[in-house]
Amino acid sequence: MISRGIWQQKCRNAIRRWLRSCAAQTSPLSPSPVVSLGNSSYIGFCSQPIVSRYAMASFSMVNDKLMDLNIPYSIKRSCFSSHALLDLPASGIVSIPLAQTGEGIAECELLKWFVKEGDQVEEFQPLCEVQSDKATIEITSRYKGTVSQIIYVPGDIVKVGESLLKMVVEESQGSNLTSNAPDDMKSMGAEVCDSSIQSSDLRHSNTGGVLATPAVRNLAKQYGVDINHILGTGQDGRVLKEDVLTHAVQKGLCKEPSSLSVNSVEHFQGEEKYSHTLAADGWQYEDKTVPIRGFQRAMIKSMTLAAKIPHFHYVEEINCDALVKLKASFQEENRDPEVKHTFLPFMIKTLSMALSKYPLLNSCFNEELQEITVKGSHNIGIAMATPHGLVVPNIKRVQLLSILEITKELARLQQLALANNLCPEDISGGTITLSNIGAIGGKFGSPLLNSPEVSIIAIGRLQKVPQFVDDENVYPASIMTVNIGADHRVLDGATVARFCNEWKLYIEKPEQLMLHMK
Amino acid sequence: MTISQTRNVGLPLMKLVRWKGVPILQQLHLEEQLLRTSSENWCIINDGANDPTIVMGISGFIFTSYEVGLVPRNYIVGLDGLIHTNRKPAQLLKLDSVLNDRIPVIRRYTGGGTVVVDCGTVFVTFICNKDAVPGLQPYPQPIMSWSSLLYALVFRGFGDFSLRENDYAFGNHKFGGNAQSITKNRWIHHTSFLWDYEARNMAYLKLPARAPEYRVARDHLEFICRMKDYMPRSVFVDRTIKAVETHFSVRPVELEAMETNLNSKFPHSTKLLTEQELEAAAFESHFEKALSHSL
Numbered sequence: 001m002i003s004r005g006i007w008q009q010k011c012r013n014a015i016r017r018w019l020r021s022c023a024a025q026t027s028p029l030s031p032s033p034v035v036s037l038g039n040s041s042y043i044g045f046c047s048q049p050i051v052s053r054y055a056m057a058s059f060s061m062v063n064d065k066l067m068d069l070n071i072p073y074s075i076k077r078s079c080f081s082s083h084a085l086l087d088l089p090a091s092g093i094v095s096i097p098l099a100q101t102g103e104g105i106a107e108c109e110l111l112k113w114f115v116k117e118g119d120q121v122e123e124f125q126p127l128c129e130v131q132s133d134k135a136t137i138e139i140t141s142r143y144k145g146t147v148s149q150i151i152y153v154p155g156d157i158v159k160v161g162e163s164l165l166k167m168v169v170e171e172s173q174g175s176n177l178t179s180n181a182p183d184d185m186k187s188m189g190a191e192v193c194d195s196s197i198q199s200s201d202l203r204h205s206n207t208g209g210v211l212a213t214p215a216v217r218n219l220a221k222q223y224g225v226d227i228n229h230i231l232g233t234g235q236d237g238r239v240l241k242e243d244v245l246t247h248a249v250q251k252g253l254c255k256e257p258s259s260l261s262v263n264s265v266e267h268f269q270g271e272e273k274y275s276h277t278l279a280a281d282g283w284q285y286e287d288k289t290v291p292i293r294g295f296q297r298a299m300i301k302s303m304t305l306a307a308k309i310p311h312f313h314y315v316e317e318i319n320c321d322a323l324v325k326l327k328a329s330f331q332e333e334n335r336d337p338e339v340k341h342t343f344l345p346f347m348i349k350t351l352s353m354a355l356s357k358y359p360l361l362n363s364c365f366n367e368e369l370q371e372i373t374v375k376g377s378h379n380i381g382i383a384m385a386t387p388h389g390l391v392v393p394n395i396k397r398v399q400l401l402s403i404l405e406i407t408k409e410l411a412r413l414q415q416l417a418l419a420n421n422l423c424p425e426d427i428s429g430g431t432i433t434l435s436n437i438g439a440i441g442g443k444f445g446s447p448l449l450n451s452p453e454v455s456i457i458a459i460g461r462l463q464k465v466p467q468f469v470d471d472e473n474v475y476p477a478s479i480m481t482v483n484i485g486a487d488h489r490v491l492d493g494a495t496v497a498r499f500c501n502e503w504k505l506y507i508e509k510p511e512q513l514m515l516h517m518k
Numbered sequence: 519m520t521i522s523q524t525r526n527v528g529l530p531l532m533k534l535v536r537w538k539g540v541p542i543l544q545q546l547h548l549e550e551q552l553l554r555t556s557s558e559n560w561c562i563i564n565d566g567a568n569d570p571t572i573v574m575g576i577s578g579f580i581f582t583s584y585e586v587g588l589v590p591r592n593y594i595v596g597l598d599g600l601i602h603t604n605r606k607p608a609q610l611l612k613l614d615s616v617l618n619d620r621i622p623v624i625r626r627y628t629g630g631g632t633v634v635v636d637c638g639t640v641f642v643t644f645i646c647n648k649d650a651v652p653g654l655q656p657y658p659q660p661i662m663s664w665s666s667l668l669y670a671l672v673f674r675g676f677g678d679f680s681l682r683e684n685d686y687a688f689g690n691h692k693f694g695g696n697a698q699s700i701t702k703n704r705w706i707h708h709t710s711f712l713w714d715y716e717a718r719n720m721a722y723l724k725l726p727a728r729a730p731e732y733r734v735a736r737d738h739l740e741f742i743c744r745m746k747d748y749m750p751r752s753v754f755v756d757r758t759i760k761a762v763e764t765h766f767s768v769r770p771v772e773l774e775a776m777e778t779n780l781n782s783k784f785p786h787s788t789k790l791l792t793e794q795e796l797e798a799a800a801f802e803s804h805f806e807k808a809l810s811h812s813l
Contacts, residue, residue: 111576124702126701126702131575131576131629132629132658135628135629135630135657135658135661135697135698135699135700136576136627136628136629136698136699136700137657137658137699137700138700138701138702140702
């Protein structure tokens with residue numbers, strides 16, 4: 001790509017001169033490490049000369065068609081290319097990793113994408129911009145194709161070698177790296193050394209005769225098969241991964257996998273999943289190192305903090321029959337199509353009422369100063385699971401809001417959260433958190449505190465269970481389990497128990513709210 | 519033809535712009551535009567910016583994903599559920615002083631670190647086609663090396679000049695910082711030289727978490743130096759131009775003549791951060807706490 005222009009003319013001439021002098025030789029060249037390029041200024045600038053995998057694999061010249069040469073260039077393994085390294089695909093989907101962009105640079109930050117999923121991409125079209133140390137660099141596409149999946153988002157740190165995106169490329173391109181004779185210099189000049197390919201691989205590729213990428217050679221080595229004995233089905237007799245696998249199967253070295261194109265079609269939707277086909281077939285178990293990004297990083301940080309807090313949990317069941325009736329009557333009387341009544345606003349309001357009586361649960365603990373700040377406002381945070389992840393916006397000053405106002409505010413926050421449009425105001429300043437895990441499922445959870453808050457409440461799912469009444473009859477009741485997590489440095493069991501009783505009272509007997517109405 | 523002219527025959531053309539005291543934002547805008555829309559080689563020398571300005575590299579700022587032309591937002595809810603503000607200003611600047619003293623903060627289109635520039639700073643920028651310098655590969659290290667060879671010519675006899683990681687230094691002391699941007703067919707390498715500086719301006723900057731080894735464990739004022747202690751300003755500019763002439767056939771151009779060629783609708787990535795953005799960044803630590811949560 002970028003290096004193509006620089007290398008093309010001079011290299012081609014130099015190589016031609018050199019090759020003509022070797023034209024008499026028919027056997028593959030001995031692995032002499034350095035090619036003199038006839039221009040000393042190259043050496044001065046090229047402090048990291050290029051080692052080309054593909055040049056070693058195959059290289060046909062304008063003058064000498066189909067002459068297979070292994071021409072290893074230069075010594076150092078490190079090189080750079082803003083071209084993507086290519087896995088030879090069997091079915092057309094390739095993973096484009098971040099190619100090495102300079103010696104010693106292990107990772108880059110992705111700045112922005114120039115393409116999106118579904119876009120048609122031309123060869124050498126810029127795909128994205130990354131930043132490494134002092135330079136921003138455009139990464140261009142090695143091939144023509146369509147973007148099928150963008151793996152990283154701007155702001156992510158991408159390690160060299162990790163896949164940036166996946167592309168569907170045309171079949172003919174995939175297995176044919178030296179398509180046109182004049183374009184040979186592409187493969188030579190632009191190629192990439194994967195940082196995992198150490199100089200030992202140079203030795204492998206120098207055995208001569210068989211065309212194969214180091215990845216395929218590695219695979220052959222893993223199975224203990226001699227790559228020279230494998231019949232290659234790729235272009236120019238190149239040995240492909242499938243050929244190695246077929247050979248290994250034939251030799252009884254492994255069970256036949258159900259799909260040979262396993263590697264290229266990965267169901268890789270996130271760090272957590274492994275390729276299903278691999279697991280099912282059982283012919284390749286590999287440990288996978290999952291990079292810690294975004295969500296995990298934040299969780300690690302916050303949970304490490306939470307781990308320092310001595311939690312205790314208080315569990316209680318609340319009879320929600322009255323609440324169910326209340327919600328139904330709200331909904332019946334509701335004239336506003338925008339408003340939809342749910343249980344949550346009522347629970348938030350009653351929580352605030354209970355907090356008024358037990359304000360210690362609405363406080364913050366400052367460890368350094370060893371002081372408790374009892375917060376004046378009831379800013380109740382509501383955990384929301386959105387497609388973008390977990391967010392906890394809070395409703396401010398609930399003690400001053402009516403249930404209807406809470407309903408509207410909650411809807412507003414939910415909409416913003418779904419649209420990824422919450423503002424800093426919405427998510428800061430919370431004093432207590434309500435986690436409605438019951439919306440997803442579960443009887444109850446045991447939540448961890450959202451430091452510096454001192455209490456958190458997890459609400460389980462409403463379940464219909466049989467209950468005894470005083471006259472020993474059984475009747476069905478809607479029971480909700482709650483689990484209150486609290487900081488034992490600030491709160492004790494008795495306080496939390498009493499607080500919970502108060503809250504439970506309001507929910508089970510909503511008319512009690514009227515007593516406290518101002 | 520004179521001897522120097524005969525020497526120039528065969529060298530690629532480079533247009534030279536010489537400015538004095540042009541605001542850095544204007545310079546950065548022009549540079550980016552030339553990088554992306556021109557097909558010629560350029561050298562821009564700006565002898566001093568005007569008022570003190572903080573210029574930050576582009577990384578660490580949050581932008582929307584794939585739109586060409588950056589649309590920075592103060593905050594987005596990331597995939598991890600956390601609000602990401604532009605936390606970089608908070609990490610690298612003493613925001614309270616910056617806000618108090620109303621120092622402008624610019625995010626530039628190249629990567630690299632943060633500098634504070636003023637009338638004591640001299641800027642030298644090279645914008646080249648990828649094959650302008652024969653044999654030079656358009657990657658960060660080679661470009662940096664090439665530039666250090668050029669400046670070695672400039673400083674020969676004036677000081678113990680060397681390229682220390684990505685900085686230009688006399689001995690152990692940095693006097694010039696570099697940044698680059700490499701596109702498909704062109705590259706830009708620009709340097710801000712510390713001709714002179716004021717200690718109180720340097721005080722706006724925090725030391726970055728990742729520092730070159732030669733600077734580790736040293737305070738800001740301990741590892742920088744003033745160029746004026748080594749050579750006169752005009753001498754520096756003249757010698758730089760002469761050094762450039764060894765690689766290019768240099769043709770000076772006037773700013774006015776160039777401006778008319780430039781497309782005024784160009785979407786710049788270089789941007790002056792607003793006061794609100796800086797204030798939002800100053801609050802970012804609260805967000806992290808508020809959002810860390812687990813069911």
